[in-house]
Amino acid sequence: MTPAARVQAAIELLDQIIEGARNKGAPADRLISAYFKQRRYAGSKDRRAVRDLVYRAIRLCGEVPYDGRSAMLAVATEDASLVPLFDGSEHGPAKIGGGEMAAFIGTAPDWLMEKLKASGITGKEAEALLGRASLDVRVNTLKAARDTIELPEEGERLAAPNALRFPSGTQVEQWREYRDGLVEIQDHASQWVCEAVGAKAGETVIDLCAGAGGKTLALAAQTGNGASLIACDTDKRRLGNLAPRAARAGAQVDHTVLLNPKVEREALAPWIGKADRVLVDAPCSGSGTWRRQPEGRWRLDQAELKRLTQLQDHVLDIGAELVKPGGTLAFVTCSVLDDEGANRIEAFLERHKGWSSTKVPIPLGKARGQGTRLSPFHDDTDGFFVALLALEC
Known part of the structure; x- marks a missing residue:
């Protein structure tokens, strides 16, 4: 591929990614993979170069761009070496017209910037959310x-x-x-979150939103396979990935429990009031993982954030029912927004008597409300919020 053809390929991919963001379709990494499967002629250097252009555009544009061309024009305003590549050649992009506008450059949409500001995420801390992750x-x-x-x-x-x-x-x-x-x-912050849970051999430990089980496996290793581990989720496909992962890791998981949304308590009935520790790694906006998935801020809107916070309250309430007196409930989100962190804990403690927050025993992060927040800027990790809640005996 010529350099101009690489720019055109990035524009075509960005068109697909923008449509996916608007319509909650496939994510960027999946679209990029599918694009090159249909274009076997593109070599590894071409694929790497196009992918780099695509993610430069995604990181640069705060709002969802009008189209892929306007997004690449935004990159060209920052990198003048790209301007001559809009050359009108056979496989390259059309020449830049006299009134063409580049996409808006920024960190996130205005409404989301206000949420970040209200959460104490401004300046270099906000910019770091879109850096490159190790x-x-x-x-x-x-x-x-x-x-x-x-x-x-x-x-x-x-x-x-x-x-x-x-x-x-x-x-x-x-x-x-x-x-x-x-x-x-596993990200460094995620490893510390598992350490904070404090699981020990001989305990009953429930990973309520286990997904594919990354934290479940960490808890198994932490306890030397000495805890009774129960991994639960509503996503059958993701939960189905846990068994082969556990076998590969030599991890013992006593039960995997598929939950039906809104009637989760039926499947969890055997463990109500019996768990020593419950981990609620709740579904969230993923604002703490924009370094890895920067198009996430294009896919998030206010209605979706509200839905997520309501879901977080819901799974916290379920988790609380599983904890026995003297036990602990750990709440985690990979988000830097207070709506999905400190505010959720404050609301939980208002709803539930007999509970109190306890100090999160990790050396990273800063106190935020009644929990701890880790961030790319301060901790060189993904953004996470973690809080520990104890039920009185």
């Missing part, structure tokens, strides 16, 4: 130890007990050690 792994202590494991590349030791960091793009999933379950990809 790739972190957790050494699986059921099979290996950080001090002795030998990997194809040497990673940076992080503060979490089993964390290693590698440059973005490191092909960890191609490593034999990954295929054999010695390491799992």
Whole structure:
């Protein structure tokens, strides 16, 4: 592909990603993968260059652009070397017209910027949400130890007990050690969140929103397979991925429970009031993961945020019913918005008597309300909010 053809390919992909954002369709990474499957002639350098252009545009444009061309014109306003590539050639983009407008450059839509500001996320802290993320792994202590494991590349030791960091793009999933379950990809903040849960051998621990089970596997390793682990979710496809992951990791999960939305308590009846610890890793906007999925801010609107906060209250209420007296409820979102963090804990404590917040025992993050928030700017991690709630005996 010529440089101009790469720009045109990025424009075509951005058109698809913009449509997906508006209509809640497929995410950017899936659309990019499908695009190149249909264009086998594009080499690895071409794919890498086009992908880079696409994500430069996504990171740069705060609002959903009108179209892919306006998004790439925004990139060209920041990188003058791209302007001559709008050359009208056979496979390149049309020449830039006299009144053409580039897309709006910014961090996020105005309404979302107000939410960030109200949450104390401004200036460089807001800009850091769209930076480049490293790739972190957790050494699986059921099979290996950080001090002795030998990997194809040497990673940076992080503060979490089993964390290693590698440059973005490191092909960890191609490593034999990954295929054999010695390491799992998991952000440094996420590893600390699992440490904060404080699960111990002999306890009953419920991962209420387990998804594909990344945190479930971390809890299994943390307890040396000594806890009774119950992994639950409403997504059958994602929950179905847990069994093969657990087998690869050597992790013991006693029960996987598929939940039906709005009638979750029926499936959870055997554990009501019996859990020592419940982890609620609640569905959220993912504002803390924009470094990895920057089009997430294009896909979020005020109605969706309201729906998510109501869902977070709902799963918190369910989680509270599962905890036995003296037990702990951990609430986590990969969001930096107070609507999905401190505000949810305040609302929970107003609804539920006999509960109190406790200190989150991790060395990273800053206090936010009655919990702790980690952020890319201050902690060089994904953005997370975590709070611990204790039920009195």
